[in-house]
Amino acid sequence: MSKILILSLAASVTLSAQEVPLQPRVVQEARGYNSWPMIQAIGEKLVCVYSRGTGHTIGEDARAVYARTSTDGGTTWTAETVVANTPGYGEVEVGKGLDSTGAMLLWVRRVGREWHHDLYRTTDGVQFTLVATPKLAVRPMQVTDVFTVPKVGLMALWFAGDYGDKPTNAWGTLTSRDNGARWTQTPIESGLLKAQWPTEPAAVYLGEGRILAIGRTEVKGAQFQLTSTDFGQTWMRAPTNIRDVMASTPSLILDAKTGLLSHYYFHRGAGVLRRRVVAPGRVFSHPLNWPDSEPVAEGSRVPFDAGNANATAIGDTHYVSFYSGKAPDTAVLVSVFPAPTADSPSRPGEPLKLQEP
Numbered sequence: 001m002s003k004i005l006i007l008s009l010a011a012s013v014t015l016s017a018q019e020v021p022l023q024p025r026v027v028q029e030a031r032g033y034n035s036w037p038m039i040q041a042i043g044e045k046l047v048c049v050y051s052r053g054t055g056h057t058i059g060e061d062a063r064a065v066y067a068r069t070s071t072d073g074g075t076t077w078t079a080e081t082v083v084a085n086t087p088g089y090g091e092v093e094v095g096k097g098l099d100s101t102g103a104m105l106l107w108v109r110r111v112g113r114e115w116h117h118d119l120y121r122t123t124d125g126v127q128f129t130l131v132a133t134p135k136l137a138v139r140p141m142q143v144t145d146v147f148t149v150p151k152v153g154l155m156a157l158w159f160a161g162d163y164g165d166k167p168t169n170a171w172g173t174l175t176s177r178d179n180g181a182r183w184t185q186t187p188i189e190s191g192l193l194k195a196q197w198p199t200e201p202a203a204v205y206l207g208e209g210r211i212l213a214i215g216r217t218e219v220k221g222a223q224f225q226l227t228s229t230d231f232g233q234t235w236m237r238a239p240t241n242i243r244d245v246m247a248s249t250p251s252l253i254l255d256a257k258t259g260l261l262s263h264y265y266f267h268r269g270a271g272v273l274r275r276r277v278v279a280p281g282r283v284f285s286h287p288l289n290w291p292d293s294e295p296v297a298e299g300s301r302v303p304f305d306a307g308n309a310n311a312t313a314i315g316d317t318h319y320v321s322f323y324s325g326k327a328p329d330t331a332v333l334v335s336v337f338p339a340p341t342a343d344s345p346s347r348p349g350e351p352l353k354l355q356e357p
Contacts, residue, residue, distance in 0.1 A: 029331035047125030097146025271301035299324035
């Protein structure tokens, strides 16, 4: 197979002396459909988890989940290890996070004769141990990233539906008070039309009971903002002004030092990895106040063979994984950016000039 080469052009920012690479770092480009990656920092180590099959399918037996780790910022990666490869099932990583000890948690959707969501735990990114396979009254399409909420424990958002036009779609929360061994499912909204349905949400806890999440839209329009002021008991859903999207999965990083929120997403079709940076207070009650996006990297300009940005941070550096290429062969990539700082504008640096598709 010929190597998949995607240019990544990062806008410069003034907050770090670290040089931003002009090309993404390759995690995996083996023959096949390497896709939908998740990236998580465990201390100073990066763990990138991805699945590989023969195409854009979730239930084929050939699809399994793999992991690689890096201790040099994604320049080099260890040999691939198998996370999950159950006979008769297709498996895909759908959510990641940390437990109270700092170990990585990983949600894996297992689709075959039945649907399951398996939670794995790892302290090194190599050995993954099954923690739980919760029995859920509402079967999620996905359970997304895990985050910590005081007075609650671990939380993850989920969404359920069939991507059809009937009012059969839902979303809600999963919470655990015992570090992931047991989970409680709470539906927040159900009976939603596809145009009302927030999918693949990413969330951050802001303090004082406030949670902010962004969900993607499955129709032409804007991403959704989901907010809670009572530790996730009740929520508000509203459209944002984030419209440079196409089935764009959000990923959020909240910088504890600066208080800035970075929102990464891949604009499919256009082939652009985008970032919006904001002080959360500007948008929490005003979801139409998101600043303009800055394009920070390029991928293949195809509808669905590129995308699914997922971000993590080590110190003042952001690492964003995505996949890119054209079926049947796609690659998992990681782009690296200095974190924006409080004294930089919401669109740090000069905007990158990209050709329109």
